[in-house]
Amino acid sequence: MSTEAVANGRPRPTIRPWALITGASAGLGAEFATQYAARGFNLVLVARRRERLEALAQALNHYGVAVLVQPADLADSATPDRLHAAMKAQGIEIDTLVNNAGYGVPGSFMSQVWRTHVDFQQVMVNSVIALCFRFIPEMQQRAQGTIINVASLAGLMPASAGHTLYAPSKAWMIKFSECLGHELKPRGIRVLALCPGFTYTEFHDQNGMRALVSRLPGWLWMTAPEVVTAGLAALDHGAMVCVPGLLNRLLAVVVRVIPARLAHALSARRASDIRRTD
Numbered sequence: 259m260s261t262e263a264v265a266n267g268r269p270r271p272t273i274r275p276w277a278l279i280t281g282a283s284a285g286l287g288a289e290f291a292t293q294y295a296a297r298g299f300n301l302v303l304v305a306r307r308r309e310r311l312e313a314l315a316q317a318l319n320h321y322g323v324a325v326l327v328q329p330a331d332l333a334d335s336a337t338p339d340r341l342h343a344a345m346k347a348q349g350i351e352i353d354t355l356v357n358n359a360g361y362g363v364p365g366s367f368m369s370q371v372w373r374t375h376v377d378f379q380q381v382m383v384n385s386v387i388a389l390c391f392r393f394i395p396e397m398q399q400r401a402q403g404t405i406i407n408v409a410s411l412a413g414l415m416p417a418s419a420g421h422t423l424y425a426p427s428k429a430w431m432i433k434f435s436e437c438l439g440h441e442l443k444p445r446g447i448r449v450l451a452l453c454p455g456f457t458y459t460e461f462h463d464q465n466g467m468r469a470l471v472s473r474l475p476g477w478l479w480m481t482a483p484e485v486v487t488a489g490l491a492a493l494d495h496g497a498m499v500c501v502p503g504l505l506n507r508l509l510a511v512v513v514r515v516i517p518a519r520l521a522h523a524l525s526a527r528r529a530s531d532i533r534r535t536d
């Protein structure tokens with residue numbers, strides 16, 4: 259409980275809302291944590307690397323918000339229920355859920371072992387559904403809440419070979435967010451699909467694509483603070499889908515308005531600049 263809000267000249271007790279952010283140990287997730295802390299939210303930070311989450315919690319100390327570190331692997335199908343139970347046990351109601359954790363698997367579909375695909379599906383799709391399913395009821399009860407699903411511009415682009423499950427998982431995420439957004443808007447809950455293009459984070463180091471994508475021109479890239487700031491502004495304006503950056507928005511529009519065959523041909527021609535197809 260804090261007492262910063264002032265009503266009629268007297269301090270009024272306020273309860274800080276809680277934001278639960280997955281993939282908070284790096285990149286966009288760490289930036290979401292920073293910007294939500296700056297907005298006065300208490301935080302639940304989720305990712306596998308405990309030491310990274312603890313370092314971030316320490317770095318956010320000066321905002322004076324509570325930060326709870328919850329190391330967890332979202333490839334484990336039990337994680338969403340465990341997280342929800344842990345929140346319930348501590349009397350924490352989540353106001354804002356940021357489904358941000360994610361990664362890419364390079365190469366072709368058949369170059370990977372089955373386990374890789376199962377884990378990917380669990381992190382990128384199933385855990386998102388499960389976390390929404392668990393945390394929406396309490397948002398509905400309060401007639402207030404926010405869900406941000408971090409998708410990708412890749413989910414709006416024509417399909418091409420390589421990294422085969424990534425773009426479909428993000429296309430799914432965008433459509434899921436829109437359906438959920440329409441359902442939940444009358445109940446006071448906002449849902450946003452955030453669709454970044456190339457962003458400077460650890461994403462391309464984790465999937466081994468840094469050398470290839472660093473040949474792309476700098477004007478194609480955005481920083482994590484730029485992406486998150488655009489996402490939160492879009493949410494404040496009631497958007498359900500946000501493509502941050504003028505160039506990315508232009509790309510998303512162009513592939514919709516040009517003939518599909520041309521869009522696919524262009525996409526196929528550029529695919530080897532950004533993907534491995536072996």
Ligand SMILES: NC(=O)c1ccc[n+]([C@@H]2O[C@H](COP(=O)([O-])OP(=O)(O)OC[C@H]3O[C@@H](n4cnc5c(N)ncnc54)[C@H](OP(=O)(O)O)[C@@H]3O)[C@@H](O)[C@H]2O)c1
Nearest residue numbers: 281283284285286305306307332359360410457459460461
């Ligand atoms: N960077 C880009 O160019 C770009 C573009 C479009 C969309 N995106 C999307 O943005 C989101 C954030 O990625 P980023 O760019 O910030 O990449 P990042 O810097 O590599 O961060 C990814 C985060 O996801 C977490 N994560 C990965 N696997 C996990 C698992 N099994 N369980 C729990 N947490 C897991 C990582 O934490 P641990 O390793 O500690 O678990 C890390 O905190 C992703 O959904 C990504 O698809 C990124």
